[in-house]
Amino acid sequence: MNKILKINEIVLDEKLYPRNNILWQVIARYKNAIRSGDKFPPIVVALFNEKYILVDGAHRLEAYKQLKGFEHVGVEVLTNLTEEEIYVEAVKRNNTHGAQFSYQETNNIILRLQDLGYDNVKISELVKVPATEITNFLARSVVTTSVGNRFPLKPTLRHLVKNGEVESKVEQDQESYSAISQMSILDEVISLIENKYINLNDERIVKRMVILKDFMDKFKFNKVKVKKKKK
Numbered sequence: 448m449n450k451i452l453k454i455n456e457i458v459l460d461e462k463l464y465p466r467n468n469i470l471w472q473v474i475a476r477y478k479n480a481i482r483s484g485d486k487f488p489p490i491v492v493a494l495f496n497e498k499y500i501l502v503d504g505a506h507r508l509e510a511y512k513q514l515k516g517f518e519h520v521g522v523e524v525l526t527n528l529t530e531e532e533i534y535v536e537a538v539k540r541n542n543t544h545g546a547q548f549s550y551q552e553t554n555n556i557i558l559r560l561q562d563l564g565y566d567n568v569k570i571s572e573l574v575k576v577p578a579t580e581i582t583n584f585l586a587r588s589v590v591t592t593s594v595g596n597r598f599p600l601k602p603t604l605r606h607l608v609k610n611g612e613v614e615s616k617v618e619q620d621q622e623s624y625s626a627i628s629q630m631s632i633l634d635e636v637i638s639l640i641e642n643k644y645i646n647l648n649d650e651r652i653v654k655r656m657v658i659l660k661d662f663m664d665k666f667k668f669n670k671v672k673v674k675k676k677k678k
Contacts, residue, residue, distance in 0.1 A: 448526075449489055451519050452499060454511055457492055459501045463530060465538045465548065465556050469505055473546050477510035491540060493525040493533045500533055503540035531563055538573050548574070551601055557581060603629055 481487070490504030501508065502525060511517040528536065538556055542548060548556065553574055560570045571578035591612050607613050636659075639645050646652050 448524050450522060450524060452522050454518060454520050456499050457501050457508060458498050459505060463500055463534045463537060465541055465552060466505055467552050468549065469509055470546055473506045474510050477506055478514055481510060481514060489521040489523040491523045491525065493528050495528065495533060502533060502537045506546065542575060554585060557585060
């Protein structure tokens with residue numbers, strides 16, 4: 448059924464939503480489209496334990512949150528689903544449109560579906576990875592901790608792997624880090640600064656820029672010769 452909800456009624460439960468990252472580029476594109484009068488399909492939620500759990504539409508939801516004048520949004524409400532069914536439905540819907548799942552997200556989904564008892568054929572249908580390649584796909588990025596936990600290590604921290612293992616604390620710590628490489632993160636920051644896209648009207652961002660500058664002032668780059676761009 449379709450209905451109108453307050454935006455703050457929609458809950459993004461990280462255990463039930465398959466995306467790790469919300470991309471600012473996608474949000475910016477959606478905000479411009481909304482301002483231009485484009486109409487988006489309803490955000491999909493599931494009614495579970497008297498809460499409206501997000502199933503599909505995190506980028507759209509965040510775009511509405513950041514725009515002034517949007518307190519309500521149209522939603523499609525799914526009912527009578529278990530937690531497992533909500534997760535699988537979220538994987539299905541997010542894998543058919545919008546931003547593609549990242550390599551990290553795909554690994555997380557495969558591991559989660561394996562834990563739920565899905566075989567490789569069914570997993571293949573959901574994540575669009577050939578069933579014969581799933582084992583190799585995981586082998587390229589899934590690591591083991593000293594206590595035997597399997598998890599996909601984000602590219603940002605790949606340099607911490609020793610003999611196929613990482614320290615147990617890395618599994619918890621990595622949630623604070625992006626799912627892309629350090630090179631990509633730094634390239635993105637440089638691009639934002641070069642193009643003057645940093646939002647200096649946001650006090651939280653300004654504070655982080657000050658912290659970044661303080662850290663950069665403390666760095667020593669003696670071992671690396673950096674070629675400066677010609678102006």
